[in-house]
Amino acid sequence: AQKVTQAQTEISVVEKEDVTLDCVYETRDTTYYLFWYKQPPSGELVFLIRRNSFDEQNEISGRYSWNFQKSTSSFNFTITASQVVDSAVYFCALGYQKVTFGTGTKLQVIP
Amino acid sequence: SQTIHQWPATLVQPVGSPLSLExxxxxxxxxxxxxxxxxxxRGLQLLFYSVGIGQISSEVPQNLSAxxxxDRQFILSSKxxxxxxxxxxxxxxxxDRGVTEQYFGPGTRLTVT
Structure with missing residues (x-):
């Protein structure tokens, strides 16, 4: 069975602060994929990134960066210099064809 | 480019009534x-998935069906x-080509009264 744990239920930061969203996963598969999605108040989930289990390189995309560590089964997401538009619920997910989602972390960026 | 549509956006239905989301x-x-x-x-629960016409896998037993x-139409129903x-x-x-991310529609907010 697969499991994704996002222990941070809600986080509040002041604009321009950096924030890291934690994601810990469990799986018995040797090949798997990890994802991050953003759900703004409008409700539609937006895909942010996909990572496969053989690629542990960290990735940076603008103000977003992801740290994948197989040794600790973690796939953390950092937003640098947060902005109000970053306010949303962020989901970490794990899987292959079927995907298991974490319960999400609600990020509030205060101006 | 690919787009995904869902309707209706909002629905209020009484208990015991049927449902059809497209x-x-x-x-x-x-x-x-x-x-x-x-x-x-917030948590997302997978209800059904389909890899082709007429091929439906149910993840959670309940009074819903799909x-x-x-090829490009998926319907969620309840009696x-x-x-x-x-x-x-x-x-x-x-x-369907290897493992890729999922792209989501705008969603339907259902309230059963």
């Missing part, structure tokens, strides 16, 4: 299709709604 995808062929429910509080009458069916229903698609 999802269509444009710009791709033979997509994998998914129905999720998100109850108040059908895929056409009699329960109060517990209230929630935010999301349809998603992914490519």
């Amino acid at each position: 999802c269509t995808v444009e710009g791709t062929s033979n997509p994998n299709l998914y129905w999720y429910r998100q109850a108040a509080g 059908s895929r009458p056409q 009699k709604l329960l109060l517990s069916d209230s929630g935010f229903y999301l349809c998603a698609w992914s490519s």
Whole structure:
């Protein structure tokens, strides 16, 4: 069975602060994929990134960066210099064809 | 480019009434299709997924059913709604070529009264 744990239920930061969203996963598969999605108040989930289990390189995309560590089964997401538009619920997910989602972390960026 | 549509956007239905939610995808062929429910509080629960016409896998036994009458059409139904069916229903698609991310529709907010 697969499991994704996002222990941070809600986080509040002041604009321009950096924030890291934690994601810990469990799986018995040797090949798997990890994802991050953003759900703004409008409700539609937006895909942010996909990572496969053989690629542990960290990735940076603008103000977003992801740290994948197989040794600790973690796939953390950092937003640098947060902005109000970053306010949303962020989901970490794990899987292959079927995907298991974490319960999400609600990020509030205060101006 | 690919787009995914869901309707209706909002629905209020009495207990015991039927339900039909529709999802269509444009710009791709033979997509994998998914129905999720998100109850108040955020978690996403996979309800059904389909890898082809008429091929439906159910993840959670309940009074909902799904059908895929056409390649890019996915329908979620119920004969009699329960109060517990209230929630935010999301349809998603992914490519059938290897493992790819899922792309979500705008969702349907269902309130059963």
